[in-house]
Amino acid sequence: MGIIGKQDRNALETVARLVDWLESVGRVPLLDQRLSPHIDRPAERFCPRDLLAARCDLALVVGGDGTLLAAARVMAPRGVPILGINQGRLGFMVDVPPDAFEAPISAVLAGQHLTESRLLLSARVISAHGEVGPLLAINDVVIRNQASIRMLEFDTWLGEQFISQHRADGLIVSSPTGSTAYALSSGGPVMHPSLEAISLVPICPHTLSDRPLVVAADRPIKIRLGGGTGTLATVTCDGQSHEALRPGDELIVERAAFRMQLIHAAGYDYFNVLRNKLHWGRGPN
Structure with missing residues (x-):
């Protein structure tokens, strides 16, 4: 699998924790070259995004929707599915919480997930x-x-x-x-x-x-x-x-001739996302 992260402090902290945790459960992820100044790992673990897309079968994206969009431009043409960890502001497509990513990602790695094939x-x-x-x-x-x-x-x-x-x-x-x-x-x-x-x-x-x-x-x-x-x-x-x-x-x-494969943990509900993000049915704060 490959990891792509937004270039800000909170997202980079989440990337570091994610890499540590994956290695602790026996997974050795590849890392986006842009993370190399921030993550202390051997040079061979880092590669440009186009090479990352060619070498991985799952992309974990830490950031907001903008980070996921940029990653999808490279991953979607190669059919690499994407799982988003929300370290942005709104996060319609990045729905894994950054402070509790272990259980959802474990479920995804065990095959307990939903895959959306989205039109581009x-x-x-x-x-x-x-x-x-x-x-x-x-x-x-x-x-x-x-x-x-x-x-x-x-x-x-x-x-x-x-x-x-x-x-x-x-x-x-x-x-x-x-x-x-x-x-x-x-x-x-x-x-x-x-x-x-x-x-x-x-x-x-x-x-x-x-x-x-x-x-x-x-x-x-x-x-x-x-x-x-x-x-x-x-x-x-x-x-x-x-x-x-x-x-x-x-x-x-x-x-487009190809689609974006977006991964969600089991239990994902699109309308629940709309209710939470758009504040449907809620009164004033």
Whole structure:
């Protein structure tokens, strides 16, 4: 197995305890190269993330959802399942408590766990200069105006079917996993992670009737940017990779050819996560 950790004091302390405990039960994990300045182990135990993905059959990720997203970019293409230990703020996907990880991880290693196979997004930018991509997104692909506060103009298609013209600050194309992230704060729906669906969520649309739309993931989504020559937009995948989009350019977003394998300890309940993280059914503090 491999261990990836967020680069902050609390997460690194948890990583150190995790490594000690795993070794005490006869497991010798590989470690992300970025942990080498902080964890005192032989050099051969550390390797870059791409090599870590090639050599391990389970990735333990210590951090928040952002840390897990970064790890999944490397692990998902190789089919390596991921188990998250929550050392972040919200933690929708990292559900193992950092102060009591021994029992859940022991259960996982004994085969007592749930595996979710989650849909991922693949994006390509097509312009007169060629094609950029594919770009991987676990949560979402977002178009925003790069240079000003002016609205963007863009058209959308599902496969060969035209959807609509839009004027908005941008557009979020979200996977079910990303539906509780930026898309949710922009008025999009919560989608169960087992759905084979994608949501299109306009950001501050000019027309009040331009509402979020959920579509089946069996056809690609095409977005063509309009506007004048001064328009310049940015395509962002999970807030971690960026590409320029100019008038006439097209963004193609579709279901990725591979999926993210997310491990949960037995007893995991998605709706319990929503109740706890979104404070459903609770009164004021």
